Amino acid sequence: MSLRNMIDSHTHLHLIPYEGLEEMARQGITRAVSCAVVFMARYAESYFDQYRALQAFHRPLASSAGVEMYTAVGIHPAGIPEDWPRVIEHLGGFLSEEGVVAVGEVGMNQGSQVEKNVLRAQLEVARDYGVPAVVHTPKENKKYITDQTLEIAGQVGIPGSKLIIDHTTLDIIGQINDYGAVPGMTIRDKDLSPADLVENLDSFSNGILNSDYRNISHSNPTGMLDAVEYMMARGVDPSVVSSLARDKAAEVFGIY
Numbered sequence: 483m484s485l486r487n488m489i490d491s492h493t494h495l496h497l498i499p500y501e502g503l504e505e506m507a508r509q510g511i512t513r514a515v516s517c518a519v520v521f522m523a524r525y526a527e528s529y530f531d532q533y534r535a536l537q538a539f540h541r542p543l544a545s546s547a548g549v550e551m552y553t554a555v556g557i558h559p560a561g562i563p564e565d566w567p568r569v570i571e572h573l574g575g576f577l578s579e580e581g582v583v584a585v586g587e588v589g590m591n592q593g594s595q596v597e598k599n600v601l602r603a604q605l606e607v608a609r610d611y612g613v614p615a616v617v618h619t620p621k622e623n624k625k626y627i628t629d630q631t632l633e634i635a636g637q638v639g640i641p642g643s644k645l646i647i648d649h650t651t652l653d654i655i656g657q658i659n660d661y662g663a664v665p666g667m668t669i670r671d672k673d674l675s676p677a678d679l680v681e682n683l684d685s686f687s688n689g690i691l692n693s694d695y696r697n698i699s700h701s702n703p704t705g706m707l708d709a710v711e712y713m714m715a716r717g718v719d720p721s722v723v724s725s726l727a728r729d730k731a732a733e734v735f736g737i738y
């Protein structure tokens with residue numbers, strides 16, 4: 483592994499054990515965008531407390547392990563509080579803090595009306611503040627939900643360069659590229675495999691790699707390196723590897 487200063491474009495650092503943070507740094511993933519998520523959230527305060535903890539507690543903790551953390555703030559579809567409009571009202575304040583670089587993790591699982599309303603409101607905030615949005619896509623009905631997501635994004639008028647459609651698979655890469663959005667590529671079983679990535683490299687060349695560590699299933703804090711190592715072993719142009727593992731994410735999130 484010779485690539486240094488890589489960026490994990492989508493993970494949840496507050497869920498990673500300290501040894502996992504150290505392992506990321508040791509293997510060259512020294513920067514990461516950490517997305518908010520509060521499962522089963524009922525109150526807006528649950529998100530506000532998490533945003534505060536991400537910024538004031540987990541950022542310095544990650545830094546002590548050698549990982550510079552950047553924060554994304556948003557409402558995850560796995561936990562939409564009943565008073566979600568209050569989160570929207572305050573999102574701009576959090577986005578103005580140092581180290582907060584994106585709205586996320588947002589998106590839809592079922593495509594219900596409330597999910598659509600919450601997504602639209604958050605994309606509007608991202609548009610107004612000129613920051614990227616990290617948008618989740620589900621395992622079920624992925625193509626349909628991606629269609630619905632891109633339709634809302636188009637109505638909001640968020641530019642493709644600020645729209646990351648995450649957990650990209652071969653099923654939806656065409657839709658993402660048609661919009662001109664940035665494919666977020668989570669390297670793990672059931673999402674994108676290193677082999678699929680390399681066999682379709684032209685389609686994924688505008689993308690950004692990530693590990694999306696979470697502690698609710700088998701997960702690896704350095705999962706994105708499977709793709710980096712696979713590409714290097716097969717002689718993929720090093721500038722392409724650097725773009726996917728570092729440079730494109732630096733440009734999208736404005737972290738240099």
Ligand SMILES: [Zn+2]
Binds near residue numbers: 492493494517694
């Ligand atoms: Zn995630």
